[in-house]
Amino acid sequence: MAAVAMLAVKGRAPKTGYSREQFGQTWFDTDRNGCDTRNDMLRRDLVDRDMKNWCKVLAGTRSPDPFTGADVRFVVGGGSEIDVDHVVALSDAWQKGAAKWSAGKRLAFANDPLNLLAVDAGTNRSKGDGDVATWLPPNKPYRCTYVARVVAVKVKYEVWVTAAEREAMVRVLSNCATTALPGPGPAPTTAALPKSVPKATTESAAPPALEPKAPSNVYYKNCDAVRAAGADPIRIGQPGYAPHLDGDSDGMGCEG
Structure with a gap:
């Protein structure tokens, strides 16, 4: 209590932008x-x-x-x-x-x-x-x-x-006299953001020969196709990831 x-007690702000x-x-x-x-x-x-x-x-x-x-x-x-x-x-x-x-x-x-x-x-x-x-x-x-x-x-x-x-x-x-407030836990209130992929500084710049650029139009019909390509498990953000490959919606597809 x-x-x-x-x-702080305030009115609900608009959901705009959420x-x-x-x-x-x-x-x-x-x-x-x-x-x-x-x-x-x-x-x-x-x-x-x-x-x-x-x-x-x-x-x-x-x-x-x-x-x-x-x-x-x-x-x-x-x-x-x-x-x-x-x-x-x-x-x-x-x-x-x-x-x-x-x-x-x-x-x-x-x-x-x-x-x-x-x-x-x-x-x-x-x-x-x-x-x-x-x-x-x-x-x-x-x-x-x-x-x-x-x-x-x-x-x-x-x-x-x-x-x-x-x-x-x-x-x-008011009916919870024996209930304690949970502690805040060890997690900090600010997390380090994922590192972004560096962008080329000029139009002529290219990735190193040993790090070919992944195609952006990869499509896998099903998990059999993912496994045949050696891409399992496929994670959200990786080329070819799509919701139909991720039955439990945990961001990792074809992991079974």
């Missing part, structure tokens, strides 16, 4: 551990995991799922039963301060473990970009923990709240 009192791309590369490896953030969170939150390697989660169970209270199974390429949720939605943050942040702060926010939970996909999608005033987990015993985490994220990144959101926070937390 003391942390709620620290939050897109997912404003928060940087999806599931960027901000902690530089060699594994994308989504798989970091699946390893943290799922049990009974099947792994492709130390990084890639092929299957696992959320037991229990915090949003529903039920066990939910995750399988790569399956029915997308698990999402990695932004506890404070990126769109919500955009309308409450993030539109004026640096690119590095937005990248850190989108990949901060404090702001991420592996949860039931259907329930998460019903949440959309709702804040505490408009959406709470159906699993009522989890609401104290959920709202406390929202508060912790908003305090760490100085995301403001609307008057209705603050009232909803107080209403929930």
Whole structure:
């Protein structure tokens, strides 16, 4: 409750200019551990995991799922039963301060473990970009923990709240005397941006002979074609990557 009192109260700003791309590369490896953030969170939150390697989660169970209270199974390429949720939605943050942040702060926010939970996909999608005033987990015993985490994220990144959101926070937390505010965690509030590819300084400049320029019109019909070309797994941003090759939408296709 003391942390709620620290939050600035303002009206919701326009959503003008918002897109997912404003928060940087999806599931960027901000902690530089060699594994994308989504798989970091699946390893943290799922049990009974099947792994492709130390990084890639092929299957696992959320037991229990915090949003529903039920066990939910995750399988790569399956029915997308698990999402990695932004506890404070990126769109919500955009309308409450993030539109004026640096690119590095937005990248850190989108990949901060404090702001991420592996949860039931259907329930998460019903949440959309709702804040505490408009959406709470159906699993009522989890609401104290959920709202406390929202508060912790908003305090760490100085995301403001609307008057209705603050009232909803107080209403929930008034019944949560034993719930502690989560700590901010080790992730910094600004992340180093991906290094850009250097541009040629003149029209005549060319890449070194041993580093041929990748064709920009690469297309793979399916994962069999990707594997035949020796390009698996194919990551977002690489020539030929396309959503139809990435069944679990984790930014890495044809990894199975």
